[in-house]
Amino acid sequence: MRIGQGLDFHIFIEDERRPLMIGGVEIPGSLALKGHSDADVLLHALADAILGACGQGDIGQAFPDNDQSYKDLDSNVILSYATRKAEEKGLKIGNIDVTLIGEKPKFAPYRETIVDNLARLLKVNLDCIGLKATTTEKMGALGRAEGLGCSAIVLLLPLTE
Ligand code: MG
Numbered sequence: 001m002r003i004g005q006g007l008d009f010h011i012f013i014e015d016e017r018r019p020l021m022i023g024g025v026e027i028p029g030s031l032a033l034k035g036h037s038d039a040d041v042l043l044h045a046l047a048d049a050i051l052g053a054c055g056q057g058d059i060g061q062a063f064p065d066n067d068q069s070y071k072d073l074d075s076n077v078i079l080s081y082a083t084r085k086a087e088e089k090g091l092k093i094g095n096i097d098v099t100l101i102g103e104k105p106k107f108a109p110y111r112e113t114i115v116d117n118l119a120r121l122l123k124v125n126l127d128c129i130g131l132k133a134t135t136t137e138k139m140g141a142l143g144r145a146e147g148l149g150c151s152a153i154v155l156l157l158p159l160t161e
Pocket residue numbers: 008009010035039040041044
C-alpha cells in the first residue's frame with residue numbers, strides 16, 4: 001500500500017459569474033476562489049495526495065497554470081488524471097481523510113453532498129471518505145477569511161485486494 005498527502009490554498013475573489021466549488025459541489029452564497037482552474041481547493045489537495053502516493057509529481061506539473069487550455073478547468077478532470085495514474089501503477093483508493101481550513105462558508109449543510117460526490121468520483125464506499133472542517137481560530141489570512149485551505153491524506157491499496 002502507498003500513502004500520500006496534499007495541501008492547497010486559494011484566495012477568495014469577488015466574481016459573481018464564478019461559483020465556489022468544493023469537492024466538485026457548487027456551494028451557493030459564498031465568494032468564489034481565485035485560480036486558473038475552477039479553484040476547487042479540496043479536489044486539488046486530494047489529487048496531489050494521490051499523485052504523491054504514486055510518486056508522480058504534482059498537479060501543477062500535469063496542468064500548468066500558464067496553459068490557456070486549462071483555464072476554468074473542471075477539477076474533476078484533475079482528480080480523474082490522478083486516479084488514472086494510480087490505476088496505471090496497479091493501485092486503487094483505500095480511504096481518504098480531508099480537512100477544509102477556513103472561517104467561512106460553513107460546510108456542515110453541504111457535508112453529506114460533498115461526501116456523496118467524492119465517493120462517486122473515487123468509486124469507494126461512503127465510509128472510506130473522511131471530511132472535516134476547521135478554522136484557524138481567527139489567526140492569519142485564513143482566519144481573516146481571505147481564502148480557504150485544504151489538507152488531504154490518501155491511502156492507496158493494490159487493485160487486486
Ligand atoms: Mg489549487
